[in-house]
Amino acid sequence: MTILQIRTVPDPILRRKSRKIREVDDAIRELAHDMVATMYEAGGVGLAAPQVGELKRLIVLQLPEEEEARILINPEITRRDGEREVEEGCLSVPGYLGTIMRSERVKARAISESGAKLRLVADQIFAQALEHEVDHLDGILYLDHLKSHEDLVDLSKLEEAEHQHDFEVEVEDEGLMKSRGEKRVLIAGDLTDGVADIKDEKILEATEKDLERLSEG
Numbered sequence: 608m609t610i611l612q613i614r615t616v617p618d619p620i621l622r623r624k625s626r627k628i629r630e631v632d633d634a635i636r637e638l639a640h641d642m643v644a645t646m647y648e649a650g651g652v653g654l655a656a657p658q659v660g661e662l663k664r665l666i667v668l669q670l671p672e673e674e675e676a677r678i679l680i681n682p683e684i685t686r687r688d689g690e691r692e693v694e695e696g697c698l699s700v701p702g703y704l705g706t707i708m709r710s711e712r713v714k715a716r717a718i719s720e721s722g723a724k725l726r727l728v729a730d731q732i733f734a735q736a737l738e739h740e741v742d743h744l745d746g747i748l749y750l751d752h753l754k755s756h757e758d759l760v761d762l763s764k765l766e767e768a769e770h771q772h773d774f775e776v777e778v779e780d781e782g783l784m785k786s787r788g789e790k791r792v793l794i795a796g797d798l799t800d801g802v803a804d805i806k807d808e809k810i811l812e813a814t815e816k817d818l819e820r821l822s823e824g
């Protein structure tokens with residue numbers, strides 16, 4: 608099996624419509640198995656053929672609770688019920704997560720790799736993945752379902768935001784406790800060239816005194 612190259616935005620192939628597969632032959636099965644290997648390698652839940660540069664209506668899914676990947680040829684969603692908010696990413700949009708609405712439950716039909724007709728009823732992540740991958744076959748990305756750009760998170764910036772401070776120190780000071788009615792004061796900030804830079808504005812006034820005392824002491 609071959610690990611295929613995953614196309615990422617703004618590759619125009621991701622915006623094109625895929626063609627129906629007329630005959631399930633060995634070439635299609637080989638492509639499907641390469642896609643499964645590529646999906647495993649990338650750690651994805653699903654992959655659609657246009658993401659590996661093939662405008663064919665073929666998707667593969669690996670659901671968390673299932674042992675084997677599903678190969679779905681010419682998948683079609685025939686019914687959608689309910690709505691729920693989900694967090695979604697895409698191997699073709701690396702480094703981002705978005706919050707969008709997806710159906711609660713979908714019904715779909717497809718063809719298996721042996722040519723058998725399949726009828727599917729899906730909810731939860733199965734329904735979400737089906738909608739996401741079938742969208743790919745029509746040149747639709749989850750980005751198109753975002754209501755506002757604020758619903759899109761740049762993960763590299765999130766990591767930066769999560770690392771908020773270089774240090775956090777709890778200070779106990781009797782005088783301060785009485786004046787503020789607090790038992791503890793948290794000093795948080797960053798170290799720039801070894802100099803403490805207090806970032807937490809809310810407690811700045813109180814902590815400056817502490818820092819003075821600490822440096823005197």
Ligand code: NI
Nearest residue numbers: 696697698699
């Ligand atoms: Ni995707």
